[in-house]
Amino acid sequence: MAAPGRPVIEARYEQMFPTLEPAEVDRLRRFGERRAYRAGERLVGTGEISPGMFVVLTGEVAITQHSPLGRDEAIITHGPRSFMGELTQLSGRPSLVDAHAAKPVEALVIPPPRLRDVLVAEAELGERIMRALILRRVGLIQSGVAGPxxxxxxxxxxxxxxxxxxxxxxxxxxxxxxxxxxxxxxxxxxxxxxxxxxxxxxxxxxx
Structure with missing residues (x-):
């Protein structure tokens, strides 16, 4: 994963963007569906309802924000065994950022109802995921990197x-x-x- 270099993120980077252990990824497989994306393909766009939380199995996913001036501003790149999303993945609210496959990607997509099941059935892992989703939301709010x-x-x-x-x-x-x-x-x-x-x-x- 490439760090975006923003102070608000750097302070708690490891908690915000953890890399899961292979065994942890395996424990999540029963909650999601495996999907493949071509290089350059969009996983979710700003204003769209995300299908859920993406756990990257192979490849890289670039997260960007489309500014009002028409520029795509890089936020972070997710690599294997990292997961993409913030609190909108639990609430079903529109995405605040764009996500594209920087390379061919295979990902485990966990829909919101099943993600809530993860938080109950996998308490320790679910707590780590929830902490990351909350911190990412806080980071977006504090930095104003996304949103209106x-x-x-x-x-x-x-x-x-x-x-x-x-x-x-x-x-x-x-x-x-x-x-x-x-x-x-x-x-x-x-x-x-x-x-x-x-x-x-x-x-x-x-x-």
């Missing part, structure tokens, strides 16, 4: 209310100051937004 992008004047009441709503609901987001941030200005020009129309909120898929 709020563009508006710093300190504006509407901006604060939007950010507060997302924070209270545990949803990752990022705020750009329309007065000083060059990226914000580029977005305003791109979408032909008038000052009176601010703030705007852009979803992870760039819409």
């Amino acid at each position: 992008l709020i563009v508006g004047h710093a300190g504006d009441g509407d901006v604060l209310r939007l950010a507060g709503f997302l924070t209270r609901n545990g949803h990752p987001h990022h705020t750009l100051d329309s007065d000083s941030d060059s990226c914000a200005k580029t977005l305003i020009e791109r979408f032909s937004v008038e000052p009176s129309e601010l703030p705007i909120v852009l979803c992870p898929n760039g819409r």
